[in-house]
Amino acid sequence: MAQIGYAALLLTLIAGVYSAVIVVWGRQRRSAEMIESGKRGMVAAAVLCSISVLSLLYLVLTNDFRYQYVYETTSTFQPLAYHISALWQGQSGSILFWLWTLSLLSLFFILLKRNAIQPEFPYEIAILAALEAFFALLLLAAANPFAPAVEAYTEGFGGNPLLENPGMIYHPPTVLIGYAATAIPFAAIMGRLLAGMTADAAWLRNLRPWVLLSWLLLGVGILLGAQWAYVELGWGGYWAWDPVENASLIPWLINTAFLHALIMQERRGMFKLWNAILASATFLLCIFATWVTRGGAVRSVHAFGASSVGDFFLGGLIVLTIFSVWVIVTHRKQLKSDFEIQALGSREAAFLYTTLLFVAAAGLVLLGTVFPALSEAITGQQIAWGAESFDQITRILTPFLLVLLGVCPILGWRRTEGSKLLQSLLIPIAVALIAAAGVILLSGGPTYAALAFGLVSFVAVTILAEFYEGWRLRLRKGEGPLRALLHLITYSHRRYGGYLVHLGVLLMVIGITGQSLYQTSQQVALNRGESVTVGSYKLQYVDSGTEDSAAKRRFHASLQVYRNGQPQFSLEPERNYHYNVEQWVTEIALRSNLAEDLYVMLLGLEDNGLATFEILINPLISWLWLGGVVVLLGTVLAVLPLGRRSASPAV
Amino acid sequence: MSVLAILLIAALAGVYVSYPLWSRGNVKGQPTSRAMAAARPEPAAGASDVEELEIDEQAGRVEAEDYSPLAQSYTGGTAVSAAAEPDDEIERQVRALRQKRSTQQPGQASSTGRQVQRRPTQKK
Amino acid sequence: MSAPEVNPLEKSRSPRIKLFIALAVVALAVGYLIVSSVRETSAYYMTINELQAAGPAVQNKKLRVAGTLVENSAQWNPQKLMLNFTLTDKGNQQLPVSYKGARPDMFKDGTEVIVEGTYTNGDFQASNLLLKCPSKYQDATTSQAQK
Numbered sequence A: 001m002a003q004i005g006y007a008a009l010l011l012t013l014i015a016g017v018y019s020a021v022i023v024v025w026g027r028q029r030r031s032a033e034m035i036e037s038g039k040r041g042m043v044a045a046a047v048l049c050s051i052s053v054l055s056l057l058y059l060v061l062t063n064d065f066r067y068q069y070v071y072e073t074t075s076t077f078q079p080l081a082y083h084i085s086a087l088w089q090g091q092s093g094s095i096l097f098w099l100w101t102l103s104l105l106s107l108f109f110i111l112l113k114r115n116a117i118q119p120e121f122p123y124e125i126a127i128l129a130a131l132e133a134f135f136a137l138l139l140l141a142a143a144n145p146f147a148p149a150v151e152a153y154t155e156g157f158g159g160n161p162l163l164e165n166p167g168m169i170y171h172p173p174t175v176l177i178g179y180a181a182t183a184i185p186f187a188a189i190m191g192r193l194l195a196g197m198t199a200d201a202a203w204l205r206n207l208r209p210w211v212l213l214s215w216l217l218l219g220v221g222i223l224l225g226a227q228w229a230y231v232e233l234g235w236g237g238y239w240a241w242d243p244v245e246n247a248s249l250i251p252w253l254i255n256t257a258f259l260h261a262l263i264m265q266e267r268r269g270m271f272k273l274w275n276a277i278l279a280s281a282t283f284l285l286c287i288f289a290t291w292v293t294r295g296g297a298v299r300s301v302h303a304f305g306a307s308s309v310g311d312f313f314l315g316g317l318i319v320l321t322i323f324s325v326w327v328i329v330t331h332r333k334q335l336k337s338d339f340e341i342q343a344l345g346s347r348e349a350a351f352l353y354t355t356l357l358f359v360a361a362a363g364l365v366l367l368g369t370v371f372p373a374l375s376e377a378i379t380g381q382q383i384a385w386g387a388e389s390f391d392q393i394t395r396i397l398t399p400f401l402l403v404l405l406g407v408c409p410i411l412g413w414r415r416t417e418g419s420k421l422l423q424s425l426l427i428p429i430a431v432a433l434i435a436a437a438g439v440i441l442l443s444g445g446p447t448y449a450a451l452a453f454g455l456v457s458f459v460a461v462t463i464l465a466e467f468y469e470g471w472r473l474r475l476r477k478g479e480g481p482l483r484a485l486l487h488l489i490t491y492s493h494r495r496y497g498g499y500l501v502h503l504g505v506l507l508m509v510i511g512i513t514g515q516s517l518y519q520t521s522q523q524v525a526l527n528r529g530e531s532v533t534v535g536s537y538k539l540q541y542v543d544s545g546t547e548d549s550a551a552k553r554r555f556h557a558s559l560q561v562y563r564n565g566q567p568q569f570s571l572e573p574e575r576n577y578h579y580n581v582e583q584w585v586t587e588i589a590l591r592s593n594l595a596e597d598l599y600v601m602l603l604g605l606e607d608n609g610l611a612t613f614e615i616l617i618n619p620l621i622s623w624l625w626l627g628g629v630v631v632l633l634g635t636v637l638a639v640l641p642l643g644r645r646s647a648s649p650a651v
Numbered sequence B: 001m002s003v004l005a006i007l008l009i010a011a012l013a014g015v016y017v018s019y020p021l022w023s024r025g026n027v028k029g030q031p032t033s034r035a036m037a038a039a040r041p042e043p044a045a046g047a048s049d050v051e052e053l054e055i056d057e058q059a060g061r062v063e064a065e066d067y068s069p070l071a072q073s074y075t076g077g078t079a080v081s082a083a084a085e086p087d088d089e090i091e092r093q094v095r096a097l098r099q100k101r102s103t104q105q106p107g108q109a110s111s112t113g114r115q116v117q118r119r120p121t122q123k124k
Numbered sequence C: 001m002s003a004p005e006v007n008p009l010e011k012s013r014s015p016r017i018k019l020f021i022a023l024a025v026v027a028l029a030v031g032y033l034i035v036s037s038v039r040e041t042s043a044y045y046m047t048i049n050e051l052q053a054a055g056p057a058v059q060n061k062k063l064r065v066a067g068t069l070v071e072n073s074a075q076w077n078p079q080k081l082m083l084n085f086t087l088t089d090k091g092n093q094q095l096p097v098s099y100k101g102a103r104p105d106m107f108k109d110g111t112e113v114i115v116e117g118t119y120t121n122g123d124f125q126a127s128n129l130l131l132k133c134p135s136k137y138q139d140a141t142t143s144q145a146q147k
Helices: A002-028 A032-061 A068-073 A080-089 A091-112 A121-142 A166-181 A183-194 A201-233 A243-268 A272-295 A308-330 A347-379 A387-410 A418-443 A447-476 A481-491 A493-518 A622-639 B002-022 B051-058 B064-074 B089-103 C014-041 C048-058
Strands: A520-526 A531-534 A537-548 A552-563 A566-571 A574-578 A583-587 A589-592 A596-605 A611-619 C043-046 C063-069 C075-077 C082-088 C094-100 C112-120 C123-131 C144-146
Touching (some): A002 A032, A002 A091, A002 B002, A032 A091, A032 A121, A032 B002, A068 A080, A080 A091, A080 A166, A091 A121, A121 A183, A121 A308, A166 A243, A183 A201, A183 A272, A201 A243, A201 A622, A201 B064, A243 A272, A243 B064, A347 A387, A347 C014, A387 A447, A387 A493, A387 C014, A418 A447, A447 A481, A447 B051, A493 A622, A520 A531, A537 A611, A552 A596, A552 A611, A566 A589, A574 A596, B051 B064, C048 C094
Parallel strands (some): C043 C063, C094 C123
Antiparallel strands (some): A520 A611, A531 A537, A552 A566, A552 A574, A589 A596, C063 C112, C123 C144
């Protein structure tokens, strides 16, 4: 079976190379047959890669320890779900998964163009095929999933116990698919340039769902990772600004800039050069992120270990960067803007500010991540930004983001009349001020909280005003109130899906701000029967125990939680010692509601029953996850093919 | 056993992929080289959501001169910059096709009977 | 649609310059804010050797030092929630560290630890611990004990 998997991977490499070569050649010779053959090569590559993936899946599910990868990622007593997730848990498996996703997405992208013959088609195929060939080569040469085992193993290593939780099942694949999906806009835009064309509104319109797909998957993947860290890693937070975390955030920020600049290109033919750069940068930064995670490039607490895989990614990154720069520079005539910004307060200008903001944010995260290496290279002294540095920067940039979110929908195309702007801003600003005052009065909180929540209210009002505006139009067209609301969302679904996403972002900002500014924590050592009061909760340490099993030694303590003198619920935090990795793993106890999270960690349990706890109250954090769901829904709404079909064909 | 399977897979893939090269005549529905000469530009997927522009117009955010070009970007009109320099026959034909269609554009943007443009349009 | 009509207004330099100036002002202001907050919150990396050589010179600076946990040096006082341990460098220098806070999960002999904090009188007071997963098979995870 492994031989089939390996051979299929080899054939995938051959198919990729073949496709890339034959379509370019066919383009030169004006041969549709050759291009068709290249297209078929992509179909073959996807099928062959699937065969390879299925082989690996088979090996993993049958615990075939003759192969190193299976040994490293599975064990016979591992639950089924984690057997399946072993497919993407290890180094080579995750790269194979990336390749597989890329091949399927590319195939889908190509087949959707079946009825359109466009000059950039061969180039798009060539780029995607070449990328697939690159990954296949990398796997075969440096990360063979079908490599034989180093020893004769009878039991698997079973993966890290920290990874045996639902988060490991859905977080990595989501991020990996997000990475793979960024290749599509890259190939499309580069292909279009190579074909000597510029992008028209219809073409850009068709591209947008692909950009949204990668944006959504990468964003949701990052958020799932944060939620996993919060629930599983047990240090009370969800984002540590670790280099690997940052590495995946950077392309997502650039992708956000790209998404918005793309809208302006569709409407006004602006930002063409920006978009060519942003599309490439998004994709290249995903490769960079992978290099950082696996190549040991940046000093990090993450340990994949340096290997030749890192060299491959670095090499690929360099080649692709040179390629992108070359394509953009030699085709810059096609990237001339059709429209110049006329006024500082115009919608076009606001999109420019948005793009700049996200690019700046990405740049800063990148700078902070490589700062130790950079500062050492320049000054000889290694200086590191702490998590606090990044948090401060986030606090500085967030108000700008919120102002843009709120003001942009009000602005006019080309220019905005001052009086009109003022008129539209009156109510939102008034609400914002009331909210800010409310925050100060109710919580005596930091000024920043008043600023943040005030701005959040400001944006919320402007978005609601937009819904009202659209609803009013539909009413004027003679529709009943309910129908008007429905049609508003379905006919202008791209815009209102976007506004829904913005509302989701607001919820996330509320969650992030609440948790970061209002968190309370306490560490305490208790004997059985003793209690401690944190916030509005009283926690009484009731009992503790120890159990042994094949996999681990379990230490647990139970707490009874009271509120207003009434018993509410009990919590049972654990601290377990896992034999296979010789490590302690904390299992937190968590009680969430919309207002706050009660988060308890068992830090230690002594023989005499003395237990040390860390108790945290994280206000509003659930809004972060809730916001993520709203963002997901909004994006789905924006992408769905809804709306009324115009009877005339678009062009 | 595996070797047989591998050879079979490789052979199937090879045949499938190379088929257009050695089969005579049209590969089922796929364009021939001659047919490629009449390349069609890609139609925009999904319905027009020009209502977005109508909302902007209602709120007084669109100026007269901008309404028509913006409306075209919604209905899938082409905004091909004149700076494009296509380098072969196919692009020339595609552009010719687009030119032809865009000169038919005014008043045709929405054939559902609703007036999209309520201002005098500027003929090119 | 052909290129937009050439219009004196559209070709005007004025919006461009205004735009550039406005953006430059904002960028400078924000940049200043960022630089000053990063200065306050960043830490100097030092090896144990460098640290002990520098001594009082780095008294109040925020520092980061990397080392491996010396065998059997970790002492955990549950009542005071104090963790004391010793780190060592390849050069066999030793650094005593005290940390008030949660004992981290992956804390075992031979673990590579990065401590962040201040150094006074030969003793390092850590406010943050960053640990590396020791096993090479492990997938990417973050472990950070925070005060």
